[in-house]
Amino acid sequence: MNDLNKEIQFVKGIGPKRAEKLHKLNIFTLKDLIYYFPRQYEDRSKVKKINQLENEEKVTIKGVITRMDSYSPKKGMNIIRMDMRDDTGYIKLSFFNQEYIKRAFKSGDSIVVFGKVKIENNFKEFVPIEIEHYSSKPQSNCKIEPVYPLTYGLSNKELQGIIRSVLTKEEFKVKEYLPTYILEKYKLCGIDFAVRNIHSPSNKEALKIALYRLVFEEFLILQLGLFYFKNGVNESSGIEFKENEKLNDIIESLPFKLTKAQNRALSEITQDMTSSKVMNRLVQGDVGSGKTVVALLALASAVLNGYQGALMAPTEILASQHYDSFKEILERFNIKSELLVGSLTKKQKEKVLEKVKNQEVDILIGTHSLIEDKVEFKNLGIVITDEQHRFGVRQRGRLSNKGDSPDILVMTATPIPRTLALILYGDLDISIIDELPPGRQPIETIAIEHKRRNEAYENLVRSEVQKGRQVYVVCPLVEESEKIEATAASELVEELKREFFSDLRVGLLHGKMRPAEKDAIMDDFKNKKLDILVSTTVIEVGVNVPNATLMIIENAERFGLAQLHQLRGRVGRGNHKSYCILIYNSKTEVCKERMAIMEETTDGFKISQKDLEIRGPGEFFGTRQHGLPELKVANIFKHIKILKQAQLEARYIIGQDRRLQLKENQKIKEEILYKFSEREEISLN
Ligand code: ADP
Ligand code: MG
16 A cells, blocks of 8 residues: 655655655655646647647647658757648648657657647748657547646656656555545545546546545635634633723823724724623734734733733744834833743743743733743733734634633734635634825835846935935745745845945845844844845835835745735835835736736735736635645635535534544544644744
8 A cells, every 4th residue: 555645755766856856846745746736737639630720829730740850050959850741731840959759750650749839921830849659549649638837847747757657556546535425425536536637637527526526625624624723712701801091091102193993993802802702803904004003902901901911923023023112112001021932042931931920921922932832821811913824723723722712813914805714714803904004105116127127226225325214125035945045135235235335234134044133133224223134035024114215126026916015015114205126037928917016006905816816816825825725726716616515514524523533534634634734834933
C-alpha cells in the first residue's frame, strides 16, 4: 500500500533534484503531489482540417510528414523544419532546439500535433506545442490536457509525467475518507476516481464528476473544520460589563475627535459588552481608518470594570507600536499595559507573565506569544486580534480560551466578500468604519515603467526629504524566501546610498533581522533619525509613521492588489499630501490593468473586488489571506449551490457529533486536522 505521507524525494523516479523543484510548489509529500491540481484544461480533442485553421487558434491537426530538414542559423541554435499535409492542404512547422524530434520522427510518419496557428501576410504556420505519433487506439491522442500552475525549471509536461507515473503504479490507490452515507446521499464518486480523473480525465463527463466530488469535499472540510475549531460559544454566559464614566475622560483626552464611524463602531461594541451575551464582533475598516483607538477604548472599558484585556497583533513591529501608543494614552488613567513578544529575554518574559497572572497588568499586548500555554490571566474579560486575517483559525480560538467566555473582537482592513464572510463568520456581527479621519488627503499613486526608475529616486525622494518628510522603499518577496528577500533589500540599500543618496540617512528593515534590531530601526524612523527606510513586506501591516509621505514600491507587478493597497496605506497617515510610486517591470496587459486600478482608486473595497476578478478566487482566498485550507477547485461564487449543500451537511454532522468522535467520522476528522494543520499557518516573526 502507498503511504501518502511519504516525502517526495523518496518516491521512486523523483529523486532529490526534482524534489527540490517540487518543493517550490509547496509539494513535500506524495499527498501534496497528487493533490496538486491543474489550473485549467486544454481541450485538445478538437481536431481541424488544415484549410480551416484560423489565426491564433489553439487546435489539434492530424496528417503525414512530407518533408523534414534542419539547419543552424547560429551557434547554439538549431531549427528543425517540417511540412505536413492532410487531405485539405499543407502547413509548415518549426521546432527550436529540439534535437530529439529528428530522432523520433521521419518523413512519411502519421502524426498528431497540438499547437497554435499563426497567419502572417498570407503565410500560414503552425507553432507546435506537442507532437505525437498517430495512434489508432481511441483516447491515446487528442485528450483533455491538464495545465498546471508551474514554477521556473519545471515544465507542464514534466510535472504531468511525474504525477501520471505515480498514479499508474499498480498498487496505487487513494483511500476514501468521506463516510459512505455522504457519498450515497450526494451521489459523489470515490476519491480514487476523482484524483485520477482530475489529473488525466478520460473524458469530459468523468472530469465533471471528479470535480463535483472534490468541490463538495473542499467545502465540507472547510466548513466542518471551522465548526470544529470554533469555541463552543455559550450564548447566555458572557460578561455583563457596566458603562463607566471614566471612558469618556479617556475619549476627551485623545489628541483628536473620534470620527462618526468610529463612534458608531464603539457604541455597537459597548452594546455588546453591556449585554449578557458574549461579544463576537468583527470591525472592518480600510487602512488608516483608525481601528486601533477603537480597540483601545474597548479594552479600557473592560479594565474599568475590573477585568483584563489582551490584544494580539501579527508582527512584533506592530505589537510594540500598539504598546507605545497605549501607554501614552492610558498610563495617566492608571491603566497598565505590557508587551509580550518573542524577543524578550526569558527573565523579562517571566516577569511579565507573573504580573499578568496577578493582574498587575491590565492590558497585555503581543504577538502569537500570547497564546502560549504559560500565559495565564487572572481575569480576562476581552480579547482582540488586530489584522485578524493574518492569523490561523486555531490561533484565534486559543486566545479566548484563556478566559471564561471573554468578549471577542477581531479587526481587519481586508474587506471580505459577503459569501466568504458567511462561511467564516456565520455568527459574527460586523461593524464597519467607512470613513477616514478628517484632513487626510487622498494618496496620489503613479505607476511608472522600470526604465524611469531613476527619475523617481532623483526627483521625488529628494523633494520629499527636503520638505522634512520621510520615505519608504519597498522591495518585494523573492520566491517566498525571506533570506533572498533580505539580501535583495540590503543590496538595494547599498545601491541607493551609492547612486543617489550618499548624503541622506538610509535604513534597512527585513524579516531576517532580530526583533530588537527591527525595533531599533523602526524607532529611528519614527524619531526622524532616518530619511529613507528600505524594507521588505514586513512593514505591510499596521505600521504608523504619519511623517512618511512617499512610498516607492519596486517590482510592483509581483504584488497582489490587496497587498499593494495595504503597503500604500503606510503613507497618507498624517495631514501631508502623500504619494505612492509603483515601479513595474512587465509589459503584460494584466500588469497594466492592475497598475491602472491602483492609480484610479484608493478604496479598499473596490480594489479587493478587482483583485478577485483578475486573480480569481483561488489565489485570493488562499491560505495566506485567511489562515484557512486552500480551496483548490472550489469557487465560492461559481459553486454556491454545492457550498450550501456542504454547509448544511457540515451543520448536520456537527450537530450529531460535536467533537467528531463517532467511528464513521474518524477519517474525515483526520482530513480536517491535516488541512487545518499548523504548517499552513503563517508566522511573520
Ligand atoms: P488602522 O485602521 O489602519 O489600524 P490606525 O488605527 O493605525 O489605522 O490609525 C491611523 C492614524 O490615524 C493614527 O495615526 C491614528 O492616531 C490616527 N487617527 C485615528 N483616529 C483618528 C481621528 N478620529 N482623527 C484623527 N486621527 C485619527
Ligand atoms: Mg491597524
